[in-house]
Amino acid sequence: MEIRRTWLLKDQANLLQQLSSLLSKGYTLNEALQFVMMHLSKQKKEEIERCLQQLKQGIPFQETLQQLKFHKDVLAILLFSEEHGDLCYALNESSKLLDQRLSHLEKITKVIRYPLFLLFSVSIMIYIIQGVIGPQFQSMYQSMNISPSFFTSLLLYMFEGIKWAFYLFLGVIVLLLVFYFLVFRKKSPHEKMSYYVRIPLINHFIRLFNSYFFSAQLSSLLRAGVSVFDSFQIFKDQHYMPFYKEEGIRVIEGLTRGEMLESLFLKSNFYDDKIVQVIAYGQANSQLSRELYTYSQFLLDQLERKVEKWTTVIQPAIYLFVGIVVLIVYLSILMPMYQMMNQI
Numbered sequence: 001m002e003i004r005r006t007w008l009l010k011d012q013a014n015l016l017q018q019l020s021s022l023l024s025k026g027y028t029l030n031e032a033l034q035f036v037m038m039h040l041s042k043q044k045k046e047e048i049e050r051c052l053q054q055l056k057q058g059i060p061f062q063e064t065l066q067q068l069k070f071h072k073d074v075l076a077i078l079l080f081s082e083e084h085g086d087l088c089y090a091l092n093e094s095s096k097l098l099d100q101r102l103s104h105l106e107k108i109t110k111v112i113r114y115p116l117f118l119l120f121s122v123s124i125m126i127y128i129i130q131g132v133i134g135p136q137f138q139s140m141y142q143s144m145n146i147s148p149s150f151f152t153s154l155l156l157y158m159f160e161g162i163k164w165a166f167y168l169f170l171g172v173i174v175l176l177l178v179f180y181f182l183v184f185r186k187k188s189p190h191e192k193m194s195y196y197v198r199i200p201l202i203n204h205f206i207r208l209f210n211s212y213f214f215s216a217q218l219s220s221l222l223r224a225g226v227s228v229f230d231s232f233q234i235f236k237d238q239h240y241m242p243f244y245k246e247e248g249i250r251v252i253e254g255l256t257r258g259e260m261l262e263s264l265f266l267k268s269n270f271y272d273d274k275i276v277q278v279i280a281y282g283q284a285n286s287q288l289s290r291e292l293y294t295y296s297q298f299l300l301d302q303l304e305r306k307v308e309k310w311t312t313v314i315q316p317a318i319y320l321f322v323g324i325v326v327l328i329v330y331l332s333i334l335m336p337m338y339q340m341m342n343q344i
Contacts, residue, residue: 073094076217084220189245
């Protein structure tokens with residue numbers, strides 16, 4: 001039966017956090033779900049009831065949430081918890097990850113919402129000036145046999161340039177869509193990631209998140225007593241995140257050849273540079289799980305700080321751009337009028 005997406009990210013984070021809290025107080029998973037179910041809407045109650053029935057049939061918890069269309073990162077984390085056995089930790093980490101995504105999305109939306117409205121309004125003004133007012137001024141110049149001033153001509157050329165820049169932007173968007181559907185979608189996860197880490201501005205965020213997810217999940221597996229080799233076998237066997245599946249294959253092949261774990265990550269361009277030092281230090285003092293967990297929490301904080309930094313830069317930059325465009329629009333209307341008045 002096809003289930004519509006009724007669990008928004010916020011709902012998913014709330015459910016996971018509530019379950020984590022109840023498990024930490026001694027509840028079993030079934031008891032926690034039954035308790036949480038009392039406070040949900042009718043439709044969500046029915047879906048959680050189906051989850052309980054599936055759990056009684058022996059279906060893994062992450063598979064029941066997959067049917068509810070929970071986020072793939074959550075499903076992957078819960079799949080790893082089946083190996084390390086710490087479901088409470090996995091639920092808490094999943095909730096934190098979703099909360100951070102929601103927080104980042106809310107901050108970015110709040111920052112760009114009003115500036116985007118201004119840009120839209122200014123775009124309409126530019127269109128009106130370019131298509132209506134500009135031609136009328138040019139017609140008046142011709143009828144009055146007046147040559148436009150250098151500044152007036154410059155403004156008119158600027159608007160003409162803005163129009164062609166907009167067409168160029170649309171063309172680039174169309175080409176990117178064609179590239180995505182005809183070429184990019186057919187690439188392997190590693191090839192896709194190679195494109196992602198070349199994109200300016202976001203490549204560092206991608207490397208930080210890759211390093212965070214890998215460190216957090218590997219540390220939880222090692223803490224449960226799973227060996228490094230078997231941990232990457234689990235990465236290889238999971239199917240929710242194809243990139244980490246291929247990484248598991250790559251690392252297993254390297255370990256089989258006798259290569260050191262840190263050297264395998266030194267060869268990769270998909271992670272933060274410091275992950276090599278963390279792995280080497282953790283193996284040297286036999287505390288790899290502890291070092292990776294500490295490192296993962298540090299990366300989570302670093303991602304938060306970087307998003308806050310960018311949100312404080314984006315809004316002033318958009319306001320400055322809108323202000324310059326408004327000034328140009330204002331001058332493009334007034335300057336021809338002043339010139340005509342001086343010619344009379």
